[in-house]
Amino acid sequence: MLRVGVGAGARLTSPGYAPMNLEKKLAQWQEAGVIDADTRARIEGFEHGRQHPVLLYALGGLGALTLGTGIVSVVAANWDAIGKLQKLAADLLLGGALAAAVYWSARREQAWLSDVLAAVYYAFVLASIALLGQVYQLGAPTYQALLTWSLCTAPFMLLARSPLVAAVWLCGLVGTQGVSIDAWLDTLRKGSGGNALANNLGATLAFASTLMWLWLSRAPWLVRERPLVSDTWTRMLWGAVLAAGLAAGFLFYEHPSGSQLLSWSLGACGVVVAALHVSLPRLYPHWSAQAYAGHRLLVACIWLLLAAAAGQSHGEAAWLGAIAQVVLLGIAAFSVLALGQLRVFNLLTAAIALRVLVMYFEVFGSMLDTGLGMISGGILTLLLAWLWKRKSPELAQRLGRMGG
Numbered sequence: 001m002l003r004v005g006v007g008a009g010a011r012l013t014s015p016g017y018a019p020m021n022l023e024k025k026l027a028q029w030q031e032a033g034v035i036d037a038d039t040r041a042r043i044e045g046f047e048h049g050r051q052h053p054v055l056l057y058a059l060g061g062l063g064a065l066t067l068g069t070g071i072v073s074v075v076a077a078n079w080d081a082i083g084k085l086q087k088l089a090a091d092l093l094l095g096g097a098l099a100a101a102v103y104w105s106a107r108r109e110q111a112w113l114s115d116v117l118a119a120v121y122y123a124f125v126l127a128s129i130a131l132l133g134q135v136y137q138l139g140a141p142t143y144q145a146l147l148t149w150s151l152c153t154a155p156f157m158l159l160a161r162s163p164l165v166a167a168v169w170l171c172g173l174v175g176t177q178g179v180s181i182d183a184w185l186d187t188l189r190k191g192s193g194g195n196a197l198a199n200n201l202g203a204t205l206a207f208a209s210t211l212m213w214l215w216l217s218r219a220p221w222l223v224r225e226r227p228l229v230s231d232t233w234t235r236m237l238w239g240a241v242l243a244a245g246l247a248a249g250f251l252f253y254e255h256p257s258g259s260q261l262l263s264w265s266l267g268a269c270g271v272v273v274a275a276l277h278v279s280l281p282r283l284y285p286h287w288s289a290q291a292y293a294g295h296r297l298l299v300a301c302i303w304l305l306l307a308a309a310a311g312q313s314h315g316e317a318a319w320l321g322a323i324a325q326v327v328l329l330g331i332a333a334f335s336v337l338a339l340g341q342l343r344v345f346n347l348l349t350a351a352i353a354l355r356v357l358v359m360y361f362e363v364f365g366s367m368l369d370t371g372l373g374m375i376s377g378g379i380l381t382l383l384l385a386w387l388w389k390r391k392s393p394e395l396a397q398r399l400g401r402m403g404g
Contacts, residue, residue, distance in 0.1 A: 294335030
């Protein structure tokens with residue numbers, strides 16, 4: 001019984017699995033004899049230890065923001081009276097003090113304090129770079145400033161543990177990468193035939209970057225020492241994958257031709273997709289077979305959608321793009337349900353219904369003038385809601401049994 005209980009606990013706490021109604025589930029499992037009382041207590045203790053006081057972090061962030069705003073106001077009021085060297089010295093002194101405070105609090109395992117200080121330090125370094133650029137009129141490209149910012153803050157951001165700081169850090173890193181790649185591609189576009197090369201490189205780098213970030217989010221050290229950071233990155237990155245696929249559906253709203261079409265990058269992107277398919281069991285060893293299948297199908301369909309929409313000339317086909325988006329949302333809903341994430345499944349189900357309703361406005365605009373399209377759209381939406389209410393609990397239980 002203990003062995004089964006530990007397995008259940010691993011499923012509850014594995015990355016990509018969001019426990020819903022934990023107390024209720026554990027009570028049901030104990031009554032059914034799946035776990036014993038000791039195993040239930042250990043699982044509850046572990047899950048409660050993972051929870052962070054949201055109010056405490058919110059108050060800490062608000063206090064840090066107020067303090068920073070006050071310092072900026074004082075400096076701004078005396079800006080003209082402060083010399084360049086004094087500005088630089090004060091900036092370096094404050095930055096060094098913040099870095100030391102982040103390290104000190106992390107070494108003493110004061111998670112709340114280290115997370116708040118890390119967030120303040122992250123914003124402070126970016127503001128400092130902007131200050132230096134303004135004082136000394138450096139005129140450097142934006143991507144250079146962002147690269148310097150990301151490199152300088154990385155060692156200290158690794159000390160943070162909260163999901164909120166992890167999300168902010170990931171947005172900063174991905175934003176830095178995006179601006180840097182765009183600057184490089186913009187240089188290529190200025191050359192002869194550069195548009196086609198830039199478009200193909202951009203598509204290839206987008207797929208390759210996704211794979212790179214997914215690998216980084218599952219780095220052994222990060223999973224072991226910063227599980228909440230790893231889990232937050234994983235959720236955000238897969239959400240970005242779905243968002244990118246939905247955005248690709250809008251390519252059917254355009255009339256791509258000539259240099260706008262993709263060529264060799266489709267093959268390169270296919271290789272990246274194949275690498276991701278092979279890597280999934282290693283990246284997420286606790287997933288079920290259904291979860292692997294769903295995520296693999298999602299990535300493969302995004303590649304097929306890109307190949308169909310940007311690999312050949314076509315006229316405007318809004319209906320085809322809309323159908324592709326509904327299919328992607330359906331695959332994503334199946335994937336998260338296989339992971340037990342019922343709340344995300346509910347959200348994706350609502351998104352499917354909303355997308356279908358919007359599709360009626362796009363495709364059957366003339367019918368909507370008489371109300372017939374709205375009536376049929378409402379009936380279809382209600383039908384989806386009825387199917388969800390009837391079938392989602394049954395499907396979740398079936399997937400849970402198959403995955404177990």
